[in-house]
Amino acid sequence: MTVKIDNCIDIVKEDDKVICPSARVPYYPLVVKRGRGAIIEDVDGNNYIDLLSSAAALNTGHTHPKVVDAIIKQAKEFIHYTPAYMYHESLVKLAKELIDITPGHFNKKVAFGLSGSDANDGVIKLARAYTGRSKIITYIQSYHGSTYGAISMSALSLNMRRKIGPLVPDIHHIPYPDCYRCLFDKNEEICDLECLKLLENDFKHYIPIEEVAAIVIEPIAGDAGLVIPPKKYIDKLYSLCKEYQILFVSEEVQQGFGRTGKWFGINHFDIEPDIVVMAKSIASGMPMSAIVAKEEIMQSMGAPAHLFTMGGNPIACRAALATIEVIKEENLINHSKELGEYVKERFNEMKDKYSLIGDVRGLGLSIGVDLVKDRDTKEKAQNAAAKICYRCWEKGVLLTFFSNSVLRIQPPLVINKEQIDKALNIIEESINEYINGHIPDEVLEIAKGW
Ligand SMILES: Cc1ncc(COP(=O)(O)O)c(C=O)c1O
Known part of the structure; x- marks a missing residue:
């Protein structure tokens, strides 16, 4: 981790003391300060491309004017x-x-x-x-x-x-x-x-x-x-x-x-x-x-x-x-359809390279990338999903997973091609780092997910 997240860590520690655990599914210590479009900024001033849209609750993006x-x-x-x-x-x-x-x-x-x-x-x-x-x-x-x-x-x-x-x-x-x-x-x-x-x-x-x-x-x-x-x-x-x-x-x-x-x-x-x-x-x-x-x-x-x-x-x-x-x-429905097709295409190209990706599916910008330990057994690769999401966060992409092993690609529909390309490149880098054993196991203590 090269970025500074001291303020985030302080707030997360305080949060732990007072917030009921039944209300949180932990991924990483990101404390949101502000959001614009598809970008959010944490309380330490780091920016992230948001691929989660607050759990699909912000299709128009953050703080649309x-x-x-x-x-x-x-x-x-x-x-x-x-x-x-x-x-x-x-x-x-x-x-x-x-x-x-x-x-x-x-x-x-x-x-x-x-x-x-x-x-x-x-x-x-x-x-x-x-x-x-x-x-x-x-x-x-x-x-x-x-x-x-x-x-x-x-x-x-x-x-x-x-x-x-x-x-x-x-x-x-x-x-x-x-x-x-x-x-x-x-x-x-x-x-x-x-x-x-x-x-x-x-x-x-x-x-x-x-x-x-x-x-x-x-x-x-x-x-x-x-x-x-x-x-x-x-x-x-x-x-x-x-x-x-x-x-x-x-x-x-x-x-x-x-x-x-x-x-x-x-x-x-x-x-x-x-x-x-x-x-x-x-x-x-x-x-x-x-x-x-x-x-x-x-x-x-x-x-x-x-x-x-x-x-x-x-x-x-x-x-x-x-x-x-x-x-x-803003024609967001069509944008979701067209950009969604492009994102699936990019993930399918990754699927050709990495056997870790078992399935790519979705409609519009609601896309799941299912990670497996083995393409025949389709056993879910939960640790891979957790580590890749964590590494993406470290590199400035807010990515989560659900159903144990499925990368959840649901960005705000206002996201543009440049932002999605940057996010996809970071996801691919993180997949490579995972495959090469460069993401430590300690991450699994933090990124628990669903
Ligand atoms: C399909 C679906 N239904 C219902 C809910 C619950 O919505 P809320 O958290 O607003 O109560 C969710 C939340 O994740 C959901 O994904």
Whole structure:
């Protein structure tokens, strides 16, 4: 490490004494001072190219001037008045915009909250209230948040379920269609959607299908390591939902707002979900979530079944309106698509050189680079991922990994070609340093990741 990080270290030591460990997944001691676009600066004055976007929550980049302006203007007028009791104009404007960009040719309504977690809790409530059924189906290795409902829907790690039970009942988890690590050792040509047959088998033996209220799926499984389902899987799942009046819920908290090169991940599949869940990038870093659902579904619950005093905060609403404007005006969706293709190409070139890279996958600027110990066994190379991310940070690139071994490439969509090229060169240098044994094991004590 050649750069100075004394101030960072001091703050991290103090943080350790007072912050609950359940709220942090450690990678390296970076203490943020300011951010601009795709660059962040730490409290020691070091600059980093951000490939994480605050966990995909800053698609418009750091402190976009239009977003900052909207926040300041609103803060000078009024900071909050709860929409639970009174009304404000930006709430209505934003709801109309969200309805407009969300897929589905039917009347919709919006429910606002503060985080992806609470929105997913809302989905459980809405689905049960509307259908009169109790069962919810989600996926193994999914992460939907950490309120009780959302964590009960999640199945990513034992730590997030251990010791906190009983969880919300009647939520069932099924395997995500992961074609790289297919549970049935099939490939695309011979795949007969065996993983979906598992669900059909569940329906036969222990989950009465007429009691299923909703299936909640991420159109790209984010924290599972950016896994893309085959289109035929989504088509068949959707048909199944329609046949048995099960609500199809697209969970877009991580993949929404242009991240995948379309407004929402589900836009890559030709279907109209009954409910779309959004948060993270919706308001460029201001706390906000939204559930956009068919009007009749929204009409099924009365107040205060899903209501938050601080929900639909006007500053967050104005930030969200500015966010949508920026995404449209700066053509960020197309930029995400085109730059994403380029980034995948660069990683595929690296894959030709380094057997450490087992798979490169993604849509738009939501890209996963899966590191393996062996291309045949596909055993995850967790230490490699941790060491490479740590070395990248030392060299000025903020890179993380999830699903043990998958490098997470989700930069702000405003990142330019020069910045991404610089970041990619540093990643390749770090891969080489890892392969040559130049990254010490001590790093593993710090960069723990998911
Ligand atoms: C797909 C997905 N859903 C839900 C959440 C939870 O959102 P929040 O942390 O805003 O509650 C996350 C957060 O990482 C996520 O990636």
